Amino acid sequence: MKNKMSPSASLRFFSEKEVAKHCTKDSCWVLLGTRVYDVTGFLRMHPGGEALILRRCGRDISREIEGPPHRHSENARRWMEQYYIGELDRDSTHEDTGTLRQRKKIPENTTEEEEETSAINKCSKVDEETDLVDWRKPLAWQVGYLGEKYDTWVHQPVDRPIRLFENDFFEANTKTSWYMVPIVWMPLVIFLSWYCYTLLAQERTRLFITSDYSILVHKYSFPFIFMFGMFLWSFIEYCIHRFVFHMRPPAHNYYLIMLHFLLHGQHHKSPFDGSRLVFPPSLAAIVVGAFYLILRQTLPEGLGTSLFVGGLCGYVVYDMIHYYLHYGSPRKGSYLYGLKAYHVKHHFEHQRAGFGITTTFWDYPFNTVIPEQTF
Numbered sequence: 305m306k307n308k309m310s311p312s313a314s315l316r317f318f319s320e321k322e323v324a325k326h327c328t329k330d331s332c333w334v335l336l337g338t339r340v341y342d343v344t345g346f347l348r349m350h351p352g353g354e355a356l357i358l359r360r361c362g363r364d365i366s367r368e369i370e371g372p373p374h375r376h377s378e379n380a381r382r383w384m385e386q387y388y389i390g391e392l393d394r395d396s397t398h399e400d401t402g403t404l405r406q407r408k409k410i411p412e413n414t415t416e417e418e419e420e421t422s423a424i425n426k427c428s429k430v431d432e433e434t435d436l437v438d439w440r441k442p443l444a445w446q447v448g449y450l451g452e453k454y455d456t457w458v459h460q461p462v463d464r465p466i467r468l469f470e471n472d473f474f475e476a477n478t479k480t481s482w483y484m485v486p487i488v489w490m491p492l493v494i495f496l497s498w499y500c501y502t503l504l505a506q507e508r509t510r511l512f513i514t515s516d517y518s519i520l521v522h523k524y525s526f527p528f529i530f531m532f533g534m535f536l537w538s539f540i541e542y543c544i545h546r547f548v549f550h551m552r553p554p555a556h557n558y559y560l561i562m563l564h565f566l567l568h569g570q571h572h573k574s575p576f577d578g579s580r581l582v583f584p585p586s587l588a589a590i591v592v593g594a595f596y597l598i599l600r601q602t603l604p605e606g607l608g609t610s611l612f613v614g615g616l617c618g619y620v621v622y623d624m625i626h627y628y629l630h631y632g633s634p635r636k637g638s639y640l641y642g643l644k645a646y647h648v649k650h651h652f653e654h655q656r657a658g659f660g661i662t663t664t665f666w667d668y669p670f671n672t673v674i675p676e677q678t679f
Contacts, residue, residue: 316340316390323392324362332357335364338392341384346463349576351648353633375677377653379461386463442475444468447565448558455552458569459655466574468566477586478566479579482627488585489592489620496613500606501526509606521607529607533614540595540615541622542666546659575651581630582623592616622662629661649674 318340326333332344334357347354352374360368369376369384436457437446443466450457469475503509504523512518521529549568553560565573571580595615599608625640629647634640643664650658658674660667667673 317393318390319393327358327361329354329358332361333389334361335392336366336369336384337364338394339388340390340392341387342389343384343387346387348631348633349463351645353636371677373677377649379459379652383461383463383652439464442467442470443570444562444566447569448562450561452555454555454561454565454569458565458573461573461575461651463576464574466570466577466580468570477584480582480584481579482582482624484585485582485623486620489616493613493617493620496609496616497526497530500610500613503606504610509604511604511607521604526610529610530614530617533611533616534618534621536611537615537618537622538660538663539666541618541661542659542670545661546670546672550656550659572651572655576630578627578631581627588619592619618662625662646674 323333323335323340326342329347330344332342332347334341334343343357347357350357369381436450436453437443447454447458467475468478501523504521504526507520507522509521510518511521549564551564553564555561571577574580596609596612599612602608603611625643626647628634628640629644632640632644634644643661646658646664647661654674657672658664658667659672664673
């Protein structure tokens with residue numbers, strides 16, 4: 305359902321003392337000029353960590369929005385409007401300790417409980433030119449009709465749940481808890497690592513450079529092959545993210561738009577949907593199996609499988625880091641802190657750059673590095 309304030313609902317006004325009371329993790333309000341926002345649900349998602357907001361709760365954050373050190377994007381400002389709950393009444397000297405104040409008269413048939421629920425409920429402005437879908441219905445069959453407007457629409461993120469399919473079985477298979485990825489894949493990584501090491505220990509695996517010349521692949525080379533497999537995965541990760549997930553489907557092709565939305569578009573539309581931040585193992589198994597067959601057909605078993613298991617471990621690390629970049633609170637100045645800020649810029653401001661997730665390494669040679677902000 306579209307999350308906007310009903311036209312009949314009266315505008316809420318709060319005193320400065322009332323706003324100042326909401327300065328905890330359980331209830332955190334901030335100001336943008338005279339506009340009041342309840343950002344309690346956003347604390348965990350904030351790229352700079354919840355502490356940055358908590359230190360400024362109950363106060364005007366206009367300077368922080370404009371920067372420095374970071375000027376917030378138009379998408380970030382639009383995102384903020386989802387938490388708008390009312391206006392600040394600077395002339396008020398009345399201290400409210402119970403219900404929230406209103407300027408307009410409340411209808412006589414409105415109960416106090418209904419009034420409170422309506423007031424606290426998050427609301428956001430809905431622009432019919434950009435919010436072109438019916439959120440009460442599954443989106444998978446709607447997005448294809450957006451045509452030329454799809455690319456703009458999908459890159460305007462929202463903080464609301466997405467339902468893709470009407471069928472509960474299909475819908476459930478699009479959602480995965482983050483811990484399912486290591487539960488499913490790490491036992492396979494451990495088993496194949498042991499298998500590859502014992503296979504190489506037999507000293508029968510040779511890499512043929514020519515028909516007459518070959519190199520013995522020693523068991524002690526396994527850790528290096530494993531790490532090289534992880535490095536190769538980082539390149540595959542970059543390529544998939546850039547050329548598959550961020551392909552631009554033709555505006556006239558209904559099915560390619562729908563496919564793009566199912567693969568990655570839904571993640572950009574609702575980037576903090578915790579159930580869709582990692583790839584479902586059932587679907588990932590198809591891609592994993594394909595890579596395994598390619599390596600087994602092109603390389604000796606011991607070498608090909610060693611590369612594969614390193615790449616598989618790299619995939620698990622990728623999914624875990626991706627989830628953490630959305631919901632984790634890394635220490636300021638750490639490697640993950642920089643990655644988190646980089647990835648959030650990719651979502652909110654630079655959707656055609658910053659394709660590296662576990663590392664920004666490949667963005668440099670392919671010239672897709674997100675530029676530093678200057679003031």
